[in-house]
Amino acid sequence: MQPLDVPALSRFIAMSVAGGLGMYWGVGLLFERLYYRRRTEAAEWKCQPKRWPSPAARRREILLGSANMTVGSIASGCFVYWVSKGGATTMYFSVAERGVAFTVATGLAYLLGTDLALYLAHRAYHTPTLYRLVHRTHHRWTSPTVFTAMAMHPVEWATYQSIMAAPLFFLPVHVGAVIFTLLFTNYYALVDHSGVRLHSWLPFVAPTQFHDDHHAHFHVNYGQTFPLWDRVFGTMRRKNRRYGAAVFGGAGEGGGANDEPWDYGRRADAVARAEISPRA
Numbered sequence: 001m002q003p004l005d006v007p008a009l010s011r012f013i014a015m016s017v018a019g020g021l022g023m024y025w026g027v028g029l030l031f032e033r034l035y036y037r038r039r040t041e042a043a044e045w046k047c048q049p050k051r052w053p054s055p056a057a058r059r060r061e062i063l064l065g066s067a068n069m070t071v072g073s074i075a076s077g078c079f080v081y082w083v084s085k086g087g088a089t090t091m092y093f094s095v096a097e098r099g100v101a102f103t104v105a106t107g108l109a110y111l112l113g114t115d116l117a118l119y120l121a122h123r124a125y126h127t128p129t130l131y132r133l134v135h136r137t138h139h140r141w142t143s144p145t146v147f148t149a150m151a152m153h154p155v156e157w158a159t160y161q162s163i164m165a166a167p168l169f170f171l172p173v174h175v176g177a178v179i180f181t182l183l184f185t186n187y188y189a190l191v192d193h194s195g196v197r198l199h200s201w202l203p204f205v206a207p208t209q210f211h212d213d214h215h216a217h218f219h220v221n222y223g224q225t226f227p228l229w230d231r232v233f234g235t236m237r238r239k240n241r242r243y244g245a246a247v248f249g250g251a252g253e254g255g256g257a258n259d260e261p262w263d264y265g266r267r268a269d270a271v272a273r274a275e276i277s278p279r280a
Contacts, residue, residue, distance in 0.1 A: 002085050009081045016077030020069045023183075027190045028062075028146040035196050036145065047195050047212035051143040061141055065150035068157045075161065090172045098172065107177030110167055112226075114181065117163045119229040123222045125156060128248055131219075139245075144215045149193040188225045199266055204228070210264050217243035220250050227264070237262040 035045055042049040053061070083089055095103050125135035138152040150157070164182060167173065191198060192211040199207045206227040214221040220237045223230045230236035234251060237243065238261050241252030 005081075005085070008084070009078070012081040012084070013074050013077030016080065017070060017073040020073035020076070021066065023186060024065065024069045024147075024150060024190065027187070031146045031194050031196065035194070045196055047197055047209050048143045048216060051216075053141055053143055053145065057141060058145065058147070061145065061147045061151035064137075064152070065147045068150045068152065068154065071154070072157065072161050079165065089168045090170055091168055091175050091178060092172060093175050095174060098174070102172075103174045103177065106171060106173045107180070110171060110173045110177055111181045111184070113167060113171075114164055115185070115223075115225050116229055118160060118185075118224040119222050119233075121159055121163060122224065123233075123235065123250065125159075126219050126222065126248065126250070131248070139215065139218060142215050144193040144195050144212065146190045146194045148215075149189045185225055192225075197269060199269065207264050207266075207269065209269065213237050213262070218245045219243065219248050220252060222250060231261070 038045065039052070083091070092098060098106075124130060131139075134153045134156050138148070138156065141148045141151065164185070168178065188200070188205060192206065192208050193215075194208055195212055196208060204226055206221075206223060206225065210221055210223070210227055217237060220235060220243050221227075221230055222235050227236065230250075238252060238255065238259055240259050241255045243252045247253050
């Protein structure tokens, strides 16, 4: 084993922390400037116009989220250092080594596989015991902001980080696909928690209202980036069903006629805006 290269390790950790906190704070401050200061116009842009986190709650989410991001970034920096010194993974660095088709296929497998695993882990944290012991920390914020995205129990944070890292030891995947997936997943995690009504230009990515409803209604809409898994496993919010902190399972209570999944399309969002604000 090579001796520890402290300067190189320090550089990797510093770059990782700067990148992680830079993304976290950069997106957060951008939304602060563009939206959160416009409280009098909340009906025009906010998913929950009448609900706001208290100043104390905002301080807590920023501190907890920043701490988690820092620890996670340090771990990422150590991992990258280990790889740079010859640590064994199944990542590869040249497309020519495996070919374009293989690179694209395994990149998609990594993206979709980790997103499915995140869905399943998140859903597991919504079982009564794990919710009470761990995940309830994240749900203190029923009207989330960008900073809420990383504000969670450290055990939960470690679970999600492990899910992203585990395939790199058995799935041959190009390093570019790994970097893309990490940036893609973390960016949408921040935006999805923003509390701002937004739609992605990618039709298969959930609009922000989807995850905001998760915080407002608790045990429903577990998907991280794609609503696909909630459609497949029947945990998407449905009309005429009751949800709440004590209604576990993801299916809600009640139902009956017109019990179809909630419409999260652009057209439905435009109608909602018009109902809330005559200027929409």
